[in-house]
Amino acid sequence: MIGVIGGGAWGTALAQVAAQRSAVLLWAREEAVVEGINAGHENALFLPGCALDPAIRATGDLAELAACDLLLVVAPAQHVGAVLAAAPVGRIPLVLCAKGIEAGSKRLIGEVARAVHPDAPIAVLSGPTFAHEVAGGMPTAVTLACEDPALGEALAARLAVPHFRTYATTDVIGAEIGGAVKNVLAIGCGVVEGAGLGQNARAALIARGFAEMTRFGLARGARAETLAGLSGLGDLVLTCSSTSSRNFSLGVGLGRGESAATLLADRRTVAEGAFTAPVLHDAARDAGVDMPITEAVCRLLDGAAVGDVIGDLLARPLKGEVG
Numbered sequence: 001m002i003g004v005i006g007g008g009a010w011g012t013a014l015a016q017v018a019a020q021r022s023a024v025l026l027w028a029r030e031e032a033v034v035e036g037i038n039a040g041h042e043n044a045l046f047l048p049g050c051a052l053d054p055a056i057r058a059t060g061d062l063a064e065l066a067a068c069d070l071l072l073v074v075a076p077a078q079h080v081g082a083v084l085a086a087a088p089v090g091r092i093p094l095v096l097c098a099k100g101i102e103a104g105s106k107r108l109i110g111e112v113a114r115a116v117h118p119d120a121p122i123a124v125l126s127g128p129t130f131a132h133e134v135a136g137g138m139p140t141a142v143t144l145a146c147e148d149p150a151l152g153e154a155l156a157a158r159l160a161v162p163h164f165r166t167y168a169t170t171d172v173i174g175a176e177i178g179g180a181v182k183n184v185l186a187i188g189c190g191v192v193e194g195a196g197l198g199q200n201a202r203a204a205l206i207a208r209g210f211a212e213m214t215r216f217g218l219a220r221g222a223r224a225e226t227l228a229g230l231s232g233l234g235d236l237v238l239t240c241s242s243t244s245s246r247n248f249s250l251g252v253g254l255g256r257g258e259s260a261a262t263l264l265a266d267r268r269t270v271a272e273g274a275f276t277a278p279v280l281h282d283a284a285r286d287a288g289v290d291m292p293i294t295e296a297v298c299r300l301l302d303g304a305a306v307g308d309v310i311g312d313l314l315a316r317p318l319k320g321e322v323g
């Protein structure tokens with residue numbers, strides 16, 4: 001049986017995919033989500049309007065996950081450590097599906113999981129994946145990263161269904177960094193949209209943002225081809241082009257001059273980039289990597305005026321395109 005830890009939009013969509021081939025037990029934090037899935041086969045809080053496979057069973061009791069032989073970890077990045085610490089994992093393989101970096105510790109989610117459950121094999125699933133499209137059966141492709149190639153290929157085969165293709169790699173760090181950094185850059189692209197700065201600026205931000213992602217990723221041991229793949233460039237393009245992205249939408253609000261505090265207040269859904277941006281900025285400084293767009297997003301989240309931040313970005317000394 002496949003266990004899913006997290007009953008947000010993405011955990012629910014992944015449960016829907018997994019249910020095509022396996023029994024699925026989904027742990028959700030909210031009682032209303034557990035009841036809604038078990039009684040009405042719908043997650044009205046986080047994925048409304050999607051008729052779920054009746055074979056998906058939900059629970060509010062983490063202990064029940066001990067019966068699973070594979071766990072998909074889909075809590076928001078800042079909560080993965082706490083949720084995993086309370087889960088009966090032991091040696092059950094963990095597929096990490098959150099996109100972010102833990103604030104304070106500056107750890108990638110794989111490092112967080114390994115610290116709590118050192119005996120559990122770790123994999124990362126990431127890529128361009130709006131939950132509502134995946135849950136609706138629309139064609140989607142993801143990266144499945146695992147340092148053990150045999151386990152990675154077995155997990156990729158187990159989680160794939162015809163509309164959900166998994167591409168295996170051994171580059172776990174690359175998959176993690178792409179997913180974390182793209183959320184920050186998506187906020188920046190949203191700002192460009194909200195401030196009406198035009199399509200040229202958005203394309204420039206995607207390309208220069210990808211250069212930032214690559215610099216940081218290579219400094220942390222990622223492989224360039226992973227960063228240019230589904231979990232990096234693929235997801236960057238998706239989230240930088242659509243208001244279906246919570247991160248892009250947050251940026252649109254910032255670009256219109258609304259404050260981050262107002263935009264983030266009382267949110268039920270997560271915009272991971274808002275939490276990752278400051279810790280990514282710190283981690284980049286530690287690694288000696290220049291990330292001007294990430295720095296600009298941090299300033300905007302801290303309340304700096306859009307005109308000032310864009311003016312400073314454009315006023316930087318000219319440099320070569322590579323390097």
Ligand SMILES: NC(=O)c1ccc[n+]([C@@H]2O[C@H](COP(=O)([O-])OP(=O)(O)OC[C@H]3O[C@@H](n4cnc5c(N)ncnc54)[C@H](O)[C@@H]3O)[C@@H](O)[C@H]2O)c1
Binds near residue numbers: 076
């Ligand atoms: N939604 C997507 O399309 C999508 C796609 C791929 C990856 N992801 C990633 O999946 C992760 C989960 O996002 P989502 O979209 O499923 O969430 P969501 O925005 O739909 O829902 C918020 C989730 O946060 C959980 N939560 C809130 N406070 C919590 C706490 N204190 N402890 C534990 N959990 C808490 C809620 O229970 C809920 O599951 C994120 O890292 C996100 O980047 C999302």
Ligand SMILES: O=P(O)(O)OC[C@H](O)CO
Binds near residue numbers: 186239244245246270
């Ligand atoms: O809505 P976002 O910005 O969290 O993006 C969701 C997924 O990460 C897209 O791949």
